[in-house]
Amino acid sequence: MGGFTQKIFKKEDPSVYQDKDSHLERTLRVRDVIALGVGTIVSTAIFTLPGIVAAQHTGPAVVISFILAAVVAALVSFAYAEMSSTMPYAGSAYSWINVVFGEIFGWIAGWALLAEYIIAVAFVASGFSANLRGLISPLGIQLPDALTHTLGASGGVIDIIAAIVIILTALLLSFGVSEAARVENILVVLKVFAVLLFIVVGLTVVHPENYVPFIPEYKETANGAFGGWQGIYVGVSMIFLAYIGFDSIAANSAEAINPQKTMPRGIMGSLIIAATLFVAVSLVLIGMFKYSAYGTTAEPVGWALRQSGFGVVAAIVQGISVIGMFTALIGMMLAGSRLVYSFGRDGLLPSWLGKLNKKHLPNNSLIVLTIVAVILGAVTPFEFLAQLISAGTLVAFMFVSIGIFALRRRAGKDLPEPGFKMPFFPVLPILGFLSTAIVFWGLDSKAKLYTLAWFIFGLAIYFIYGLQHSKKHIKD
Template identity: 75%
Template sequence: MKKFIKRLFLKEDPNVYQDKDSHLKRVLTVKDFLALGVGTIVSTAIFTLPGVVAASHAGPAVALSFLAAAIVAGLVAFAYAEMSSAMPFAGSAYSWINVVFGEFFGWIAGWALLAEYFIAVAFVASGLSANFRGLVEPLGFKLPNYLANAFGTDGGFIDIIAVIVVILVALLLSQGVSDAARVENVLVVLKVLAILVFIFVGVTALHKANYTPFIPEYHKNPDGTAFGGWQGIYAGVSSIFLSYIGFDSIAANSAEAKNPQKTMPRGILGSLLIAVVLFVAVSLVLVGMFHYSSYANNAEPVGWALRQSGHPIVASVVQAVAVIGMFTALIGMMLAGSRLLYSFGRDGMLPKWLGVLNSKKLPNRSLLVLGIIGVVLGALFPFAFLAQLISAGTLIAFMFVSLGIYALRSREGKDIPEPAFKMPLYPVLPAVAFLFTLIVFWGLDYDAKVYSLGWFALGLVIYFVYGIHHSYLSKRAGDSEDEH
């Protein structure tokens, strides 16, 4: 029994990851990571969640929900910046926790992130499909229900648009990260311009009365959730947090960063700062244009608000760019998810063929698997169902990374290089980041917690049935014991 428990706490040598990931090409710059981060964070959510959360939880104070969620995400981003600067390995939290806490905990953190990437690929593809169909239907192009909706939803069999976009992005990424980064950079600029156009046009249609009261009086919604008061703002934070989780996709690609000591912190913190400003600005403009109750059950509040205020052409342009811009989030999530699957294969935690690079030094086998699972989830499960599941796994990984700073500090300058960036206000801030992340997790709805529990149960079965017996770390430890 003692030997078994010792196996769970086996830590990976950081030099092993350094050597394994040395085959990946270091081609990504700060500009690429800023585009990747902004493209992934500022995605479907910015065009939908400000209106939805204002109507269902926070009223005009939805901007405070975005701000509070950003503070929690920012605290975790500090931890991510230090970790990725000290250990620029593929797989982000999975690889880091493997080094500082041990293989079992690394698997739990990685399995949590894998849920995020699988579901996020499907979520963004599903959202892109819905927005694209909303854009082209007025032009007379309408897909039959069985090709437009997820299986069992409104007569749907398969969401064919979601399938096509996942395949297109997979084909782009299979050509290499340099090509993907160039496409990402252009699309992100277009998307940010579209958001700025909405803000500047929307400011001309603000009504002061729509901001009063800024924090509505607290009461319970018919479904039992909170509306108004600080309770409503808190409920909004848990709903909104999925908007910010994209910055971890930057860290997953740190093995392909030029000068990661400086590139990673700038990319992670810079992209999050840009995203916060855009989210808060869109929220304030949206609730100022129309009373927050107008956005109830509105799947496209930004386009609707522009049309209702007399700007139909601007609405069409913004929505068209928004649809194109959603490709940026898909690129970011598929890039990060494929690198995480590669890391599992690299370490023998999942079949080792996932960790094989092709002749161009790209993990295209793991990309293929991620694409297939993304296609199945995005085509068969409805948008609302997927939205519930994204945050839970990521928040658990964030808790591990926040606490991991304590284990990392004692090793910096020894077997782990001294990083160029360190989390400020140590040892207080890592604990605060962990606590705030736990509070946000506690605010998730019941279904999200139950489904995440099921996902972790599956992860434990895979680890104890397959991973622990095939892990290269366990095999090396066993060989070492045999020699002695």
């Protein structure tokens, strides 16, 4: 029994990751990392969540929910910045937790993030498909149901547009990170322009009375809590999904130039920009129309612009937002493929997933991620899995927050001194852990149940395959 526990709790030697990841090409600058972060965070959520959450749970106080969610994300991002500046390895939380807590905990953290990346890719691709079809339908272009819905839904066989956009993103990434980063930078500028255009135009038709009362009186509805701090709390748990993209940046630490400075600046910079845009969009959207008006629309930003007589602006904003969904796909597929590469690198999944091609790119892992995402996003109805994106990621965030304590004990010894240190230690790491736990508790019971099922499946893979093939134990 002693040998078994020694194996699963054995910590990885950080020099092993330094050596294995040294073949990855370092091409990402601060601007590239910020673009990846903003591109991943500021996705479809900014055009949908403010209206939906306001109508169902918070009223005008959706702004408070966005700010509180940003505070929680900021606490975790401090921990991510310190970890990534100390251990700039591919795989982010998986690799870090493997070093500071041991293999079994690293696998759990990595498995949690894998759910986020794969399901987020499928989710965004499906959203891209729906929005693109909405844009082209006025032109008389309409695909048959068999090619627009997932298997078994409304006569569907495959969502062909979702499949194509995932494959196109994978092809772009297969040419290299620097090429993908150039495309990402251009698309992020376009996306931010669309958000700013909405804010500027929307401000001209804001009605102050729509902000009163700012926090409506609490009541229970068919959707759960509405109004009061209870509604704001539910809103935070729903909205946190919008911020989690910042963690995908850290997965690319091994491909960043001067990661000790690049990663903290990229992580914190992207989160500040994203939070500012989210709060601004929420304020303008709620000011344009009474929050209850958004309860029946899945695209509140476009609806508000059209109802205000800005049909052309609505078309521009929605058109750019569809194109801009590529940025989220690039960020999540890049991070997901590096995480799968890390599993293969360590032998916890088949080792060919950890191989690099002649251009030093982990394209084997990219191919597998693409196939799985296509199946989820284009063939299998996956709505019931969507909350795994938040739930799984929150588990990883708890590990990283508490991992700062283990990191500080080893910094300057077998680990280098961090290029960035989380301020107000030990208070902020504890607050980061507690706040993510509170947000997790606010998710509905189905999300927690699906998360438990996902982890049971992951642990089965680890004990049946990973533990037997782990390169850490083979070399012993």
